[in-house]
Amino acid sequence: MDRTAAGRADVDATGHEKTQVVIVGSGFxxxxxxxxxxxxxxxxxxxSETTEHLFQPLLxxxxxxxxxxxxxxxxxxxxxxxxxxxxxxxxxxxEVNAEDNTIVYEASGQRHTLGYRSLIAATGATxxxxxxxxxxxxxxxxxxVEDAELLRKQILRCFEEAHTTTDALTRKNLLSFVxxxxxxxxxxxxxxxKELARRYFAMAINNISAEEVTxxxxxxxxxxxxxxxxxxxxYTQKSLEKSGVEVVLxxxxxxxxxxxxxxSSIPTKEEKRIDAETVIWSAGVRANDFAAxxxxxxxxxxxxxxxLLINPDLTVGGFANVYAVGDMTSLNGLPGQSPVAMQGGxxxxxxxxxxxxxxxxxxxxxxxxxSIISRFSAVVRVxxxxxxxxxxAWFMWLAVHVMYMVGFRNxxxxxxxxxxxxxxxxxxxxxxxxxxxxxxxxxxxxEKEPELAHSA
Numbered sequence: 001m002d003r004t005a006a007g008r009a010d011v012d013a014t015g016h017e018k019t020q021v022v023i024v025g026s027g028f029x030x031x032x033x034x035x036x037x038x039x040x041x042x043x044x045x046x047x048s049e050t051t052e053h054l055f056q057p058l059l060x061x062x063x064x065x066x067x068x069x070x071x072x073x074x075x076x077x078x079x080x081x082x083x084x085x086x087x088x089x090x091x092x093x094x095e096v097n098a099e100d101n102t103i104v105y106e107a108s109g110q111r112h113t114l115g116y117r118s119l120i121a122a123t124g125a126t127x128x129x130x131x132x133x134x135x136x137x138x139x140x141x142x143x144x145v146e147d148a149e150l151l152r153k154q155i156l157r158c159f160e161e162a163h164t165t166t167d168a169l170t171r172k173n174l175l176s177f178v179x180x181x182x183x184x185x186x187x188x189x190x191x192x193x194k195e196l197a198r199r200y201f202a203m204a205i206n207n208i209s210a211e212e213v214t215x216x217x218x219x220x221x222x223x224x225x226x227x228x229x230x231x232x233x234x235y236t237q238k239s240l241e242k243s244g245v246e247v248v249l250x251x252x253x254x255x256x257x258x259x260x261x262x263x264s265s266i267p268t269k270e271e272k273r274i275d276a277e278t279v280i281w282s283a284g285v286r287a288n289d290f291a292a293x294x295x296x297x298x299x300x301x302x303x304x305x306x307x308l309l310i311n312p313d314l315t316v317g318g319f320a321n322v323y324a325v326g327d328m329t330s331l332n333g334l335p336g337q338s339p340v341a342m343q344g345g346x347x348x349x350x351x352x353x354x355x356x357x358x359x360x361x362x363x364x365x366x367x368x369x370x371s372i373i374s375r376f377s378a379v380v381r382v383x384x385x386x387x388x389x390x391x392x393a394w395f396m397w398l399a400v401h402v403m404y405m406v407g408f409r410n411x412x413x414x415x416x417x418x419x420x421x422x423x424x425x426x427x428x429x430x431x432x433x434x435x436x437x438x439x440x441x442x443x444x445x446x447e448k449e450p451e452l453a454h455s456a
Contacts (some may be wrong), residue, residue, distance in 0.1 A: 009045055009114065009155070009407050016102065016114065016115055017113070019044060019116060020044060020118065020352075021038075021044035021118045021349075022044065022114060022116040022119050022120070022121055023044055024046075024047055024048075024093050024103075024119070024121045024290060025057075025121065025122035025124060025324065025326075026052065026053050026054070027054060027056070027122060028122075028338040028341040029122030029326035029344055029345035030046060030048070030345060031079065031121075031342075032341070032343070032349070033104055033120045033348055034086060034349075035317050036183075036285075036345070036349035037085070038080070038086060041085050042349075042353045043087075044085065044087070045087045045088075046088045046089075047089070047092075048076060048089075049090070049092050049370065051076065051077070052073035052076060052145070052399060053073065053076045054144070054145065055406070056124075057184075057338065058072045059142045059143070059144075059147070059148045060148070060185060060189045060192060061187070062145065062148035062149065062152065063150065063151040063152045063155070063192075063397070064192040064193065064195075064427070065152060065196075065421075065427035066417055067414060067417050068209065068413075068417075069145045069149065071413050071417070072410075072414075073145050074407055074410060079406055089107065090103070090389070091106055092105060093138065093290060093293070094104045095293070096293055096294055096322075097297065098297045098317070098319050101115055101117065101118070101119075101321070102115045104121065116321075117321060118321045118352045119323065120323045120324075120325065120345070120352070121316070121322075121324040122288065122328070122341060122345055123290040123326075123328050124326055124327045124328060125286060125288060125305075125307075125327035125328060126285065127141040127143055127191050127284070127285060127286075128284035128285050128286035129281070129283075130284060132336075133412060136281075138258055139180070139256060139279045140154060140279070140280045140281070141280070142185055142189070142282060147155040151280065152430070153276055155177075156176040158175065158277055158278060159174075159201050159208065160175075163205050172275070173276060173277045174277045175208070175214065176214045176276035176277065176278075177190075177193050177214070177215045177216070177276055177278045177279075178215075178260070178274055178276045178278070178279045179193075179215065179216070179280045179282060180217035180261070180281045180282065181283035181284070182217055182218075182221070182225060182226070182247070182249070183227065183282060184223065184225065184227075186217055186280075187236060187240065187371055188278055188371065188372055191243060191372070193213075194244050194245050194316065195243070195375055197215075197244075198243075198244070199375070200427050200430075201213070206373065208221070211244075214276075216246045216248060216274055217245055217246070217247050217330060218261070218263055219247070219249050220252050220266065220283075221250070222250050223237070223249065224240065224247055224450050225236040225371060225379065227335065228379060228381060232379040232387055232389060235389045236371070237376040239373045239374060243373075243377075248269055250264060250266045251267060259276070259277065260279070261273075261279055284305075285300070285305065286307075287305060287306035287307045287327065287329075288327075288328055288402065290328070290414075291308050291324070292315060294308065298316045298322055305330075307327070307329055307330040308324050308330065309330055309331075310330070312331070312361040312363060313351070313358075313360055314329075314331070314362050320358065323348035323352075325341055325344030325345050325347075326340065326345070329344075330357065331362070333386075335369075339367060340364055340401065343362075344362060344364075347362045366383065368381055368382035370393065370396065372394065372397050375394075376391045376422075377394055377399045378394040379393055380393040380396050396416065
């Protein structure tokens with residue numbers, strides 16, 4: 001069948017469009033698969049609910065004013081525009097018909113059917129609340145650009161209102177922050193908020209001191225950064241505490257409202273109330289909703305977090321032409337990190353384009369893990385034995401993240417922003433406009449009419 005135009009899907013006998021490969025998602029795994037397919041000039045359609053490729057590990061820097069959203073979320077179309085076999089579409093896949101090799105997606109209020117020879121799913125993960133979904137209504141999370149911008153606005157609002165309030169208790173709560181979860185995102189956020197207080201707001205607002213700003217990080221495990229463990233976790237905790245973050249371990253959050261959290265010590269069961277105007281939840285993840293759609297269509301089982309229990313070659317259920325990669329999957333205990341998604345995306349794409357034998361098991365090459373803690377402080381593990389911490393780890397973190405950013409301009413602007421924020425005192429992307437709130441005017445005070453003298 002001849003292609004009707006470069007980068008466009010064909011139309012089959014039923015009138016439905018058809019392409020060789022459909023990729024669902026636009027994150028690290030999806031983009032890695034797409035770039036691998038472009039090298040072999042394999043036609044594909046990439047369908048995503050968002051227009052951008054999000055560099056999720058740097059969302060906390062958008063939330064704290066270091067980087068702008070555009071620097072970590074370039075449009076996926078711009079990235080793939082030079083490849084004539086790539087067709088990027090904004091839409092939401094709502095059905096997978098694995099038996100007849102078609103998907104149904106919604107776009108602009110309409111449903112479209114698209115056929116494929118191979119399907120690669122890479123839709124990532126979203127926030128999990130461990131059965132307490134009501135927490136989502138009273139906390140901030142960090143999974144999307146919108147989440148980061150909402151949190152940035154909240155942080156700025158708190159400092160601005162603390163600057164002008166005359167109520168001591170209100171001021172204390174406005175300057176109190178609770179971060180739930182001591183994984184990489186929680187650690188990075190806790191460290192950055194304290195950095196903000198010390199190196200930006202304490203200098204920009206003359207009546208706020210860094211000592212007034214409290215940041216409490218609550219973690220159910222016995223160490224910070226549990227994925228690292230050992231000396232690196234110990235160093236992380238000490239670095240955070242040195243910067244002024246209170247690290248509360250072996251503690252579970254039992255209740256959250258608009259003005260704080262209630263926590264319970266796991267060893268002692270003792271409960272404690274922590275008042276704070278801002279509570280940030282970074283304690284867990286679950287697979288994106290599309291994982292359930294794909295699992296139902298293929299008969300693939302999932303774990304408690306909704307992640308698909310995929311086959312060793314990354315295929316899903318009993319379908320040799322359906323693949324899933326990244327955070328929406330569970331395989332051999334691999335971590336939910338971008339390198340796993342990228343390597344998985346390339347592996348699936350190489351099988352699809354014939355560069356790798358069908359059924360080849362996926363083998364993850366662990367190049368290491370890293371997490372930034374605060375300015376000039378980070379931890380890095382390469383393999384199982386090589387570890388770095390402190391300033392050298394911090395520079396390694398910068399170098400790796402610059403390398404993985406898409407586009408020369410994004411790298412250049414990010415480096416300039418990092419220098420301004422980490423070497424200097426600037427936060428170039430802090431913008432805040434107070435939302436107008438209608439305040440009812442007090443009723444006018446009427447002057448009392450003089451009493452008339454009455455004659456007897």
